[in-house]
Amino acid sequence: MTPYLRRRGHEVGIGTVDRLMGEQGLSGVVRGGKHRTTIAGKGGxxxxxxxxxxxxxxxxxxxxxxxxDFTYVPTWSGFVYVAFVIDCFSRMIVGWQAATIKDTAMVTTALKMALWRRDHAGHTIEEGLIHHSDAG
Structure with a gap:
């Protein structure tokens, strides 16, 4: 509302507009909506x-x-999703992948990169590695 009023020549402060709208039970337009990165499978x-x-x-x-984990970054042309794998010992990102769609391939590619990079850096992956995600 503040930019709208300013474009029409009114000298208003953002705090004043927020306060007055709040007193009237009004809220401004919120662009975009809530964006979910994890959606549970159907059927339980x-x-x-x-x-x-x-x-x-x-x-x-x-x-x-x-x-x-993976997250998303809003851009002018849409969302970019980024998956990453972090080694808990060094806190180093050992694998990552960015894509414009969120699918299983994006996440598994980040894991494959981590396995490849650690092996080629001389840090062989041995039995017992625990790979944890917020989904379990």
Whole structure:
């Protein structure tokens, strides 16, 4: 509302407009809507994996615990989704992937990159690595 009033020649402050609109029970237009990155499967037949980390995101050596998540960044032409894999020992991003669609391939590509990069850096992945995501 403030830009609208200013374009019409009124000298108004944003705080004043917010206060007056609030007193009248009005709110301005909010562009866009809430954007969800995780949508549960239909039918309730999907079970999440157990949380093997029990919220302990520390590690005594590299390649023992990795955490994964993905988020989105709004851009002028739409959303860009970014998945990343972090080693809990060093807090280093060991794998990532960006895409304009959120799908399983985006997340698995980030994991494949992490496995490839760690192996080629001389940090061989051994049995016992825990890969954790906020979905279980």
């Amino acid at each position: 037949g999907h079970r999440r994996a157990p949380d093997l980390l029990d919220r302990d995101f520390t590690a005594v050596e590299p390649n023992r615990k990795w955490v994964t």
